[in-house]
Amino acid sequence: MVTGTETALEAELRRLAGSVPDPELPVLSLEELGVLRGVQILGPGRVEVELTPTYTGCPAIEAMAADIERVLHEHGVAEVSVVKVLSPAWSTDDITADGRRKLAEFGIAPPRPGAVDGPVPLTLTVRCPHCGSTDTELLSRFSSTACKALRRCAACREPFDHFKEL
Amino acid sequence: MTAALALGDDALVLSHRLGEWAGHAPVLEEEVALANIALDLLGQARTLLSLVGDEDELAYLREERAFRNLQLVEQPNGDFAHTIARQLYFSTYQRLLYGQLAAGDGELTGLAAKAVKEVAYHQDHAEQWTLRLGDGTAESHERMQRACDALWRFTGEMFQPVEGLDVDREALRSAWLESVTTVLKRATLTVPDTADTGAWSAGAGRQGLHTESFGRMLAEMQHLHRSHPGASW
Structure with missing residues (x-):
């Protein structure tokens, strides 16, 4: 700090x-x-x-x-x-703006701002990092690492990782 | 220390059970999901057990009677419905429990505040599957109901007092029951109306009394470390 x-x-x-x-x-x-x-x-x-x-x-x-x-x-x-150190708990809001941009360029949809505190939101859309479409669907809340969810784009049909909100 | 040991053992034992699905889950995504949940729990277990002593010694060198986990988490995986019912009951409890602890200022607050966010995803995973299986085919409905019924008698233990665990147990129990009831009803399942503890038991996991399959699970979990003390990757 x-x-x-x-x-x-x-x-x-x-x-x-x-x-x-x-x-x-x-x-x-x-x-x-x-x-x-x-x-x-x-x-x-x-x-x-x-x-x-x-x-x-x-x-x-x-x-x-x-x-x-x-x-x-x-x-x-x-x-x-x-x-x-565990406290205060890390949140995806701690990822910098540059970090979010780099994630998207790397093919990983960045976390949406405003980390979750309460029930996991199910309905907000996540933009495809490949073609930019917002028509994407959740395949699994868990993916290649603990911090990602697996989604698929309905427009370009590519699966992609989403850095899920925490 | 008793509280950290109890919650650490819950996380460790359930993590191992979920890890047993690796290579056996119904679909690849589910394999990844269960392994991820197991990893979260293992991280919580390491933090909690480290508050008590040496994490490896505690995990690998204790006998069955020294473990303080709930009997619920040591239950065998059974079919996929059994695993999901166990996940639903436990993740709902763990999220409410960590939520209460996170609001306090005790030794477990930091871990609870962090882990409660992870457990929200575990609970969501369990609820989504409960809905799919309960409100799915006749076969999946029947299996999910059977699993919910079979594990119900292990749920009462979650609300027993634990030394050093400063929570409102009545609030925990009523919130748990409300949450689980809502999900089961939406899934067209019936909330079991049988006893939530085994009338035959002289105690339970928190007192170090475990069910038959737990010894076999420990044997598998501990044998490598016991056979090759100090081995590392």
């Missing part, structure tokens, strides 16, 4: 950590995914990074932590500890 007390070095380390690509969606950086919560210098050569998982069981977080450690090591930080 960017706060008034963040030092220039912390901001630089945060930029480095945030530039790490998501291991499963390499078009997105961790900053764009919104999972990087903070970078703190604990002492000389000692840095703590706060990371939040998209889903509680998302296995990608271990790869993210390892990648952050590697990048910061390469930039001279001797000791990197990545801690997992």
Whole structure:
């Protein structure tokens, strides 16, 4: 989290950590995914990074932590500890505007804004990332990873992943 | 700690049961759905069990009597209708329970606030299938009704007190019953009117007393770790 007390070095380390690509969606950086919560210098050569998982069981977080450690090591930080924080819970609203655009360009329909709090909405349309049609149907609420649903476009007939709202 | 252990065991055991569907689900999409739900539950289990101790030791090195999960979640998968009935009963409970915990400020609040959003999808999945099967063919209707009836006697345990679990159990029970009743009626199914606990039982899963099939499930879940202690990928 960017706060008034963040030092220039912390901001630089945060930029480095945030530039790490998501291991499963390499078009997105961790900053764009919104999972990087903070970078703190604990002492000389000692840095703590706060990371939040998209889903509680998302296995990608271990790869993210390892990648952050590697990048910061390469930039001279001797000791990197990545801690997992759950609260406040990550939401698809934390994905940046750039992140949403990149998802769509990658062929994944981005999540709709205004994350769900309550019953899962069933009726709002999702635009096909291939042809742009809004005439798409849900095939399954669960897809290739925990964070996606599987849909099909009725216009171009292509199936596609949708980053579902959380 | 008792509360985290109980809820962690629920999530772990149901995750393993759902994982047993891998390679056996009726269609590919369903295979993926059940595995995804299992993965969410496994993530919750890891977080909850880590509050209690070493997650691997707790998962792989405890004997049957030390597990505190509900008997409902350890029930065998049965046919697809049985799995869906179990999902409907449990995900409705878990969502209401996590919803209450998320509104508090205890040790479980952070996890509950996060997991309640995941469980909303599990509940939706179970409800959609209950509607399709209940209001489907004569065969699917009969099987879904049979599954709902067979698992009903395991539902009362969800509303028993758990040490350290600060929830309004009466509100939980009435909201659960209302939600499940609404779905079953829409699915043209009959809400079971039999007892929601087994009259024969001297206790239940929360006290470490489990049903026969649970030991076999644990044997499969634990044997690799016990045979090769410390093994890793």
